[in-house]
Amino acid sequence: MLNYTLRRLMFAVPTLLVISFIIFALLDLAPNDPTGNLPLTIPPEVREQIRQTLGLGEPFHIRYLYWLNQFFINEPLNIIERIFGIEIGNSSERLRIRSWATRSPVVDLIIERMPQTLWVVGMSYVVGILIAIPVGIISAYKQYSWFDQIGTFVSMVGFSVPTFFTGVVLIVIFSVQLQWFPSIYDTTLKVTDWSSFWAQVRQMVLPVTVLALYNAAQLSRFVRASMLDNLNQDYVRTARAKGMKERVVLLIHVLRNSLIPVVTVIALGIPTIFSGAIITEQIFRVNGLGQLLIIAIQGADIPLVQTLTFIFAVLIVLFNLIADLVYGILDPRIRYE
Amino acid sequence: MVQVLEVSDLKTVFQTHDGVIHAVNGISFSLDEGELLAVVGESGSGKSVAMMSLMQLLPMPPARIASGRVMFQNQDLVKLSSSGIRHVRGARIGFVFQDPMTSLNPVFTVGYQIMEPLREHMGLNRKQARQRAIELLEIVGIPAASKRIDDYPHQFSGGMRQRVVIAIALACDPKVLIADEPTTALDVTVQAQILELVRDLRQKLGMAIIWITHDLGVAAGIADRVIVMYGGLVVEHAPVQELFANPQHPYTRALLDSLPGRHTADERLRSIGGQPPLLLAEPSSCPFAPRCTHAFDRCRQQNPRLMNVEGRHEVACWWDPETRGPRDVG
Amino acid sequence: ERGSDGHLNILYWQAVSILNPFLSGGTKDVEGASMVIEPLAKYDEAGNMVPALVDEIPTVENGGVSEDLKSITWKITEGLLWSDGTPFTANDVAFTAEYCMHPDGGCQQIAKFTDVESVEVVDDLTVKVNFSVPKPFPYGPFVGAESPIIQKAQFENCTGPRAPECTEQNFGPHGTGAFRVTEFRANDVVSFEANPHFRDAAKPAFATATLKGGGDAASAARSILETGEFDYAWNLQVEPEILNQMAAAGRGVVVSSFGTSVERLELNWTDPSPDKGAIRSTIEAGPHPFLSDPAVRKALSISIDRELLVEAGYGASGQATCNILPAPELYASTAVNWCLEYDVEEANRLLDEAGWERGGDGIRAKDGVRLSILYQTSTNSVRQATQALVKDMWQQIGIETELRNIDAAVFFGGDPASPDTFQKFYADVEMYTNNFPGTDPERYMAGWLCSDIPSPANGWLGANMPRFCSEEYDALVGQMAETAELEARGELAKKMNDILSNEGALIPLIHRGDVSAHSVTLEGVRMNSWDSELWNVADWTRAQ
Amino acid sequence: MSVELAEHPINQPASPAPLVRVEDLLMHFPVYKGILRRQIGAVKAVDGLTFDIRKGETLGLVGESGCGKSTTGRALLRLYRATGGRILFEGKDIAALDGEPLRRMRPRMQMIFQDPQASLNPRMTVGSIIAEPLIEHGVYKGEARKAKVRELLDAVGLNPDYVNRYPHEFSGGQRQRIGIARALALDPDFIVCDEPIAALDVSIQAQVVNLLKDLQKKLGLTYLFISHDLSMVKHIADRVAVMYLGKMVELADVATLFAVPKHPYTKALLSAVPVPDPQVEATRKRIILKGDIPDPANPPVGCKFCTRCPEAIERCFVEEPVWREVDPGRHVACHRV
Amino acid sequence: MSDAVIKPPHGSPSAPLVTKQRTLAADVWRQFRQHRGGVVGAIVFLTIVFLVIFGPYLHGINPAALDVRSRNLGISFAHPMGTDNLGRDMFAQVLAGGRTSLSVGITAMMLSLLLGTTIGVVAGYFKRLDGPLMRLTDLFLALPLLPLLLVIIMLFRDVLRARFGPETGIFLLIVFVIGITSWMQTARIVRGAVLSVKEQEFVLAAKSIGTRERRIVTRHILPNVLSPIMVSATLGIATAIITESALSFLGLGFPSDFPTWGRLLYDGVNFMTINPSRVIWPGLAISLTVLSINYVGDGLRDALDPRIRGR
Ligand SMILES: Nc1ncnc2c1ncn2[C@@H]1O[C@H](COP(=O)(O)OP(=O)(O)OP(=O)(O)O)[C@@H](O)[C@H]1O
Ligand SMILES: Nc1ncnc2c1ncn2[C@@H]1O[C@H](COP(=O)(O)OP(=O)(O)OP(=O)(O)O)[C@@H](O)[C@H]1O
Numbered sequence A: 001m002l003n004y005t006l007r008r009l010m011f012a013v014p015t016l017l018v019i020s021f022i023i024f025a026l027l028d029l030a031p032n033d034p035t036g037n038l039p040l041t042i043p044p045e046v047r048e049q050i051r052q053t054l055g056l057g058e059p060f061h062i063r064y065l066y067w068l069n070q071f072f073i074n075e076p077l078n079i080i081e082r083i084f085g086i087e088i089g090n091s092s093e094r095l096r097i098r099s100w101a102t103r104s105p106v107v108d109l110i111i112e113r114m115p116q117t118l119w120v121v122g123m124s125y126v127v128g129i130l131i132a133i134p135v136g137i138i139s140a141y142k143q144y145s146w147f148d149q150i151g152t153f154v155s156m157v158g159f160s161v162p163t164f165f166t167g168v169v170l171i172v173i174f175s176v177q178l179q180w181f182p183s184i185y186d187t188t189l190k191v192t193d194w195s196s197f198w199a200q201v202r203q204m205v206l207p208v209t210v211l212a213l214y215n216a217a218q219l220s221r222f223v224r225a226s227m228l229d230n231l232n233q234d235y236v237r238t239a240r241a242k243g244m245k246e247r248v249v250l251l252i253h254v255l256r257n258s259l260i261p262v263v264t265v266i267a268l269g270i271p272t273i274f275s276g277a278i279i280t281e282q283i284f285r286v287n288g289l290g291q292l293l294i295i296a297i298q299g300a301d302i303p304l305v306q307t308l309t310f311i312f313a314v315l316i317v318l319f320n321l322i323a324d325l326v327y328g329i330l331d332p333r334i335r336y337e
Numbered sequence B: 001m002v003q004v005l006e007v008s009d010l011k012t013v014f015q016t017h018d019g020v021i022h023a024v025n026g027i028s029f030s031l032d033e034g035e036l037l038a039v040v041g042e043s044g045s046g047k048s049v050a051m052m053s054l055m056q057l058l059p060m061p062p063a064r065i066a067s068g069r070v071m072f073q074n075q076d077l078v079k080l081s082s083s084g085i086r087h088v089r090g091a092r093i094g095f096v097f098q099d100p101m102t103s104l105n106p107v108f109t110v111g112y113q114i115m116e117p118l119r120e121h122m123g124l125n126r127k128q129a130r131q132r133a134i135e136l137l138e139i140v141g142i143p144a145a146s147k148r149i150d151d152y153p154h155q156f157s158g159g160m161r162q163r164v165v166i167a168i169a170l171a172c173d174p175k176v177l178i179a180d181e182p183t184t185a186l187d188v189t190v191q192a193q194i195l196e197l198v199r200d201l202r203q204k205l206g207m208a209i210i211w212i213t214h215d216l217g218v219a220a221g222i223a224d225r226v227i228v229m230y231g232g233l234v235v236e237h238a239p240v241q242e243l244f245a246n247p248q249h250p251y252t253r254a255l256l257d258s259l260p261g262r263h264t265a266d267e268r269l270r271s272i273g274g275q276p277p278l279l280l281a282e283p284s285s286c287p288f289a290p291r292c293t294h295a296f297d298r299c300r301q302q303n304p305r306l307m308n309v310e311g312r313h314e315v316a317c318w319w320d321p322e323t324r325g326p327r328d329v330g
Numbered sequence C: 001e002r003g004s005d006g007h008l009n010i011l012y013w014q015a016v017s018i019l020n021p022f023l024s025g026g027t028k029d030v031e032g033a034s035m036v037i038e039p040l041a042k043y044d045e046a047g048n049m050v051p052a053l054v055d056e057i058p059t060v061e062n063g064g065v066s067e068d069l070k071s072i073t074w075k076i077t078e079g080l081l082w083s084d085g086t087p088f089t090a091n092d093v094a095f096t097a098e099y100c101m102h103p104d105g106g107c108q109q110i111a112k113f114t115d116v117e118s119v120e121v122v123d124d125l126t127v128k129v130n131f132s133v134p135k136p137f138p139y140g141p142f143v144g145a146e147s148p149i150i151q152k153a154q155f156e157n158c159t160g161p162r163a164p165e166c167t168e169q170n171f172g173p174h175g176t177g178a179f180r181v182t183e184f185r186a187n188d189v190v191s192f193e194a195n196p197h198f199r200d201a202a203k204p205a206f207a208t209a210t211l212k213g214g215g216d217a218a219s220a221a222r223s224i225l226e227t228g229e230f231d232y233a234w235n236l237q238v239e240p241e242i243l244n245q246m247a248a249a250g251r252g253v254v255v256s257s258f259g260t261s262v263e264r265l266e267l268n269w270t271d272p273s274p275d276k277g278a279i280r281s282t283i284e285a286g287p288h289p290f291l292s293d294p295a296v297r298k299a300l301s302i303s304i305d306r307e308l309l310v311e312a313g314y315g316a317s318g319q320a321t322c323n324i325l326p327a328p329e330l331y332a333s334t335a336v337n338w339c340l341e342y343d344v345e346e347a348n349r350l351l352d353e354a355g356w357e358r359g360g361d362g363i364r365a366k367d368g369v370r371l372s373i374l375y376q377t378s379t380n381s382v383r384q385a386t387q388a389l390v391k392d393m394w395q396q397i398g399i400e401t402e403l404r405n406i407d408a409a410v411f412f413g414g415d416p417a418s419p420d421t422f423q424k425f426y427a428d429v430e431m432y433t434n435n436f437p438g439t440d441p442e443r444y445m446a447g448w449l450c451s452d453i454p455s456p457a458n459g460w461l462g463a464n465m466p467r468f469c470s471e472e473y474d475a476l477v478g479q480m481a482e483t484a485e486l487e488a489r490g491e492l493a494k495k496m497n498d499i500l501s502n503e504g505a506l507i508p509l510i511h512r513g514d515v516s517a518h519s520v521t522l523e524g525v526r527m528n529s530w531d532s533e534l535w536n537v538a539d540w541t542r543a544q
Numbered sequence D: 001m002s003v004e005l006a007e008h009p010i011n012q013p014a015s016p017a018p019l020v021r022v023e024d025l026l027m028h029f030p031v032y033k034g035i036l037r038r039q040i041g042a043v044k045a046v047d048g049l050t051f052d053i054r055k056g057e058t059l060g061l062v063g064e065s066g067c068g069k070s071t072t073g074r075a076l077l078r079l080y081r082a083t084g085g086r087i088l089f090e091g092k093d094i095a096a097l098d099g100e101p102l103r104r105m106r107p108r109m110q111m112i113f114q115d116p117q118a119s120l121n122p123r124m125t126v127g128s129i130i131a132e133p134l135i136e137h138g139v140y141k142g143e144a145r146k147a148k149v150r151e152l153l154d155a156v157g158l159n160p161d162y163v164n165r166y167p168h169e170f171s172g173g174q175r176q177r178i179g180i181a182r183a184l185a186l187d188p189d190f191i192v193c194d195e196p197i198a199a200l201d202v203s204i205q206a207q208v209v210n211l212l213k214d215l216q217k218k219l220g221l222t223y224l225f226i227s228h229d230l231s232m233v234k235h236i237a238d239r240v241a242v243m244y245l246g247k248m249v250e251l252a253d254v255a256t257l258f259a260v261p262k263h264p265y266t267k268a269l270l271s272a273v274p275v276p277d278p279q280v281e282a283t284r285k286r287i288i289l290k291g292d293i294p295d296p297a298n299p300p301v302g303c304k305f306c307t308r309c310p311e312a313i314e315r316c317f318v319e320e321p322v323w324r325e326v327d328p329g330r331h332v333a334c335h336r337v
Numbered sequence E: 001m002s003d004a005v006i007k008p009p010h011g012s013p014s015a016p017l018v019t020k021q022r023t024l025a026a027d028v029w030r031q032f033r034q035h036r037g038g039v040v041g042a043i044v045f046l047t048i049v050f051l052v053i054f055g056p057y058l059h060g061i062n063p064a065a066l067d068v069r070s071r072n073l074g075i076s077f078a079h080p081m082g083t084d085n086l087g088r089d090m091f092a093q094v095l096a097g098g099r100t101s102l103s104v105g106i107t108a109m110m111l112s113l114l115l116g117t118t119i120g121v122v123a124g125y126f127k128r129l130d131g132p133l134m135r136l137t138d139l140f141l142a143l144p145l146l147p148l149l150l151v152i153i154m155l156f157r158d159v160l161r162a163r164f165g166p167e168t169g170i171f172l173l174i175v176f177v178i179g180i181t182s183w184m185q186t187a188r189i190v191r192g193a194v195l196s197v198k199e200q201e202f203v204l205a206a207k208s209i210g211t212r213e214r215r216i217v218t219r220h221i222l223p224n225v226l227s228p229i230m231v232s233a234t235l236g237i238a239t240a241i242i243t244e245s246a247l248s249f250l251g252l253g254f255p256s257d258f259p260t261w262g263r264l265l266y267d268g269v270n271f272m273t274i275n276p277s278r279v280i281w282p283g284l285a286i287s288l289t290v291l292s293i294n295y296v297g298d299g300l301r302d303a304l305d306p307r308i309r310g311r
């Protein structure tokens, strides 16, 4: 198991390097331009000058090496410094990856976005899972019942209706007509007491609902399929023959086994928490990492896009690894290999 | 002899897309204290369904117990509620299934799986249960039981896994143990080990056992009485010596005949032609009639009931091997 | 009374990314910064200059501008304080010029400082800007939201290449404006509180404010007009019927004002056909196969029903126009209004006369040249609606149109490798809006000089998209640079405007206003197209 | 009634020429471990076998699960590439053959599998399953092929009109007949029967065994009959080989072996077979082996059987017994013989 | 024991003699008819396809015809689904949009299936290629989509436009773009399935009769991994239809006056409260299509599996 992990980690490094190179090259080739969103009143010569000061004049491979250095050495050092409050070398001289649009270090921007992303997208993922698992269990346990049929129907509809549509529908109903929930997420809200907590909950309701429904739609299918696979296994009969309660049979014996493949699906989905909710974040102005990425792409803020996409790539590779590990932890047959 | 279990006229059907499958068509038998009853018959003859019906272990739907009584300790098991039967399962009747590879839950330690019924039915606490689980593992002959108790099923060999399954079934000192082909998936040498173990346990614990098998050799070696099933019916029932010495039903005879041991190498084996019945309707005639060489008109019109031949030997057949003609019935 | 009206919620759906307008020329950033830092003088909603940090606007008459037009002297109001409590002096003004004019600083407002030779600190409260050439309009530096004053003490170590590294400063500049920054989250939200050192002790009325970003225009409008969650929202370019419907809820008011923005079609005078290869869309490629025909250009213009475009896409925030320079009043020509006349027959007649015959499919052609137009613009729902309408109108006169829309970051970007930039103009017609900052059109009109044609030689830089080249026009531009007198400058500008329209270098469509909305409870909003919309945020109050 | 073939004299004198000769066959499956996936050992599934199979005879191969019976069978047919040793098929070494030459040898030797369900592609009709070898080797075309398929079905006692059915529509015994028909399609000389009756019902086993015998008589086939049902092996085989943990422990004439087993393992095996006669069962003396079969990746030193052997002496724990001919035609590997 | 019963082994009562040749198509069809969901799905889907193909001829209004004076109309006899904000007939647009959306959805799905299946099968079957191909899959999962699209479109748009004309060119481009960015899930799932099918005995059986690798893959492996492929296919169509709308919205897809369902839905969202039919119809069209294809897929999966077919 440990060996396996180390082996996978070892392979991850070259994979990531290749990915980073391709991302870098791709963005370099892409035709959008950081000055594209400036007002046309800024004359072309000035734009050219801006482009030069952004470092676009340097040849590609030099910029790539700079970026690698910044990403793999400087930024980690900064994070270490920040955590431990120490200074390693001349930290003020250290070049950092800076966003072109905000001129601030990319890593700071990303850290700033974390709370709302985790709150909203992460919570929606959690809620999605919490909906999907019981729905999947009941659908499988009562296969072909009306509950199962409706579940299939709803999840297919949920899957086929895009979030830009459901989001606006919810806003029109719950913010405009009923005025129950705000349509705009306030990222400056700090939870200090019950009323601010309540405000936080209220502002999370709509975006979380939209995303959670979408996530639950997909995941519940997985849970159902996996439960069905296991319900027919012999050990279920053994458990019943031991006189275990039906609840125990289902929720301990079957569920634990069914969750093994599901947990890996869940783990593989976690990177999408950090990247996948672009549209919903836009609609409710959650302004998390998704919105940061989309703004960066639209504004051709290449350092920001490079860093974000590369972090996503790292997360994907990492969670692939974690999925395998979780599989091993849950499944003793693999653990003891 | 004291009867611990009495089954009468048990019928189980499956409701499927293609119609109702009559898997068990009114079987009756009884089980005495401390006795080993073997149930033999070919695949699909309803052995497993019958035994699982006793314990309501079949998925319902599609299965349904159409009629019958299963008297066990003055209770009709068929009429018990789902929580009522739960207190019988595992606690007073243990069950061992065929495939030791799949009948243990792969993600829990064997200890956990043995302790589960102990805590559920006997109200033991964790420590007591664990103690008892180790004892049980020792009883079924697993070396270093206190160490192996925290292992997972996949760390055990097939024979050891089957021992664990037996240990689970024995956990709460059941009155009756039902074993559904517990050695079919095992090697001969391991099968011998398990059979030895069971002989041993019978002596020590003295419980009644129903042993499903399709290996007549196993039945011969272990049973006190044998039931032969065909098409969801009991076609013959006799003490073991009697059955092998004096088989009455053509099916039993054919079965014994098909065994290679009774032929010389240059002889062709005798096989039973044709297919087992489809069970799409309740049998109105003898289900074996289409494959039977001795069948005559009555066989195709009337389904024989079990008739006593002599002593505890019963057979359901219109044909009499003694006279090689119709049986003399009232 | 300062701080008595609680909290002000402003929504800019394009989020503010930095509060230093010298490092980002984006409107949202400039306007966001205008809550904090101010120029010496601002423009009011009519386009008139009003003093902000000075007592009066320097002119030749009051001696503030030298006779030779080569310098301007600003006298700073006494007793002004920065938001950190230190005094505001001429040094800060001079430093601001130094900061922006640093060659390695990448200052995005450098155009404001064109021809500035030096900025002298005469005394603590007097600063003099010297130009290298006579400046008939010397109000470039330090006027308007694009050229505010930053604090020397704060930015001293941030000049040149270090400018981008001063994140703290760029995100929270000290200013003289009504508010000061308490928290800055790039591309998300800025929190402000009232500036305790603001020059008017009674202002601002609001104690705190937030400037939220993100989302799209329609939902921004909704949050003012329908849910009432916000007080003010900027740039609501949404289909008029949607705005009207939302406004019917009665929670907010839509306001608009007109500046110099004109949505126009630029016609490619050169040949953009792909088989020309590298010289595609340059003078060398030769004249356009059919847009070089004045009859076609004219027909294209008069066959467009501009009123319909306004109705469908702009509503109250658009006016049909034939001028590329529709404002200020002084410069607005009336000589080219012929094109406002929507006249399909006339257009058809023109084309018939010019020999463009309709073919079997109803599309006109002459000598094997079909009137088939590739019409590109940036991606934006109103623009796509306009495209669809124009396509339909041109269809009526036998012209076929293929539409294309391109992501704004690509279209308006200057990537020389991309085929889709508006400078390269690999299409027959392109549509976008342009305007000029402030009120002086000189530089803007100079965009159609022969020398300003984008080409590979100048790295496709240049503002002359139609590749229009006329000696007469170039002469007029030269003349304007030497004319100081306002009336005369107006005449010149009108002449240039008329040439462009009559010749059909471009087809002006709509004089676009800015649209914003504010809550019915918010008072004191004076929509301004010449300066930041938030220029008078200090005067905003909450209705009781 | 195609099975009712003309009676041939039974047990024709087996021609002495070996059809297949196996010399020191080794089949090791490498075990990789560690971060670099280095080979750290091997599962010695078959560890040095030497024996002959004579033309026209049936060699029975018995032994416990995992002792390497299937591996031997598969290695003989070159479904595995042997780690060492020679496999002489009519004097030609096929152990080193590869690619097209090997493919051309395939028609000579075929296999019948244990699980008739798993060895038939559930998505192919019986006709196409049986026709596949004919197509692959291009021996029959068009109508002739159809005719051949029907002929084969007839030969194994299936109604030729079943060509368009799918395997699941048949009973276990019938499915096994399909597998036999497929093996016969190319007129092989040698067939490895890998537990062909283990998955069948008692009442059906006899049919299949009869069929195999009939075919052998009719077509002069040579069988390697792998089974753990000793009573059936006794019935069908001419000679029997007993395997334990990758090694052969005893090889003899069927009658001799069952009458006087020499190797302790053979003795134990024979005594473990239940006899369908209560009288015999009640009086029989059983040898119950202790413990489990060791891990073939990590076999004991000395005699492989020493860990379970009731007769083991000290020498058995150090020295591996050699495979020697103790009587004519009788091989044993045991120190105690 | 002379009384043992010896009877011809064939002629099982469960399988009455079938002498009639059965064809696969007929079998599949017979089983498919049994699947209620599948049949309803097929009827709905075929109705949609029929409407989309022949509807424009029956309805007779040009979807591009503008009439600003009659914009944002509700349902009327002349405009069964009302009009949009430029006065275009919604029904005509939904019909025209369906042609594009369906053809993009189906072709893109097929391309992504083809890619995903090929890669999945090769990775699963050939052990040596497994590692590299799975890393490639990781790579594609990690690539930033939008810049990738921008690059692809920049590189190929003009070439394709010149060769196939603006509409077909863009069509090919979109199908290509969606195809190459959505095959990864399929590849993973197929690989997993292949890994388990590969170990089945019938594959070994095929090897033992000398079947060539290529045929083993096409005849034995592929048909047995059909079911996960079907699942990916049904989900793939939905994703493709929605991705197309996102592309169009970004200006990377079809020209803006070229309706597709996704685009109609997107454009309609802001008009939802003025004219609900702007979102209801295209939304319904997408959902119905996806649902019906899903049920058809379920039915087909069952029908194609002979084990289930027999029941
Ligand atoms: N879930 C089910 N649905 C429908 N029919 C079933 C089901 N389970 C069992 N049957 C049918 O019931 C009959 C009896 O099956 P059962 O499992 O009892 O046979 P068995 O004698 O135990 O055979 P084996 O020796 O193969 O275990 C068979 O014909 C079988 O097809
Ligand atoms: N492909 C393989 N890779 C690694 N080990 C293998 C492989 N095939 C078989 N083995 C191992 O080789 C040993 C012998 O296996 P084999 O299948 O030949 O046994 P067998 O005698 O046929 O058993 P059974 O009676 O269960 O069929 C076993 O321990 C098995 O785990």
Ligand SMILES: [Mg+2]
Binding pocket: B047, B048, B049, B180
């Ligand atoms: Mg059974």
Ligand SMILES: [Mg+2]
Binding pocket: D069, D070, D071, D194
């Ligand atoms: Mg085997």
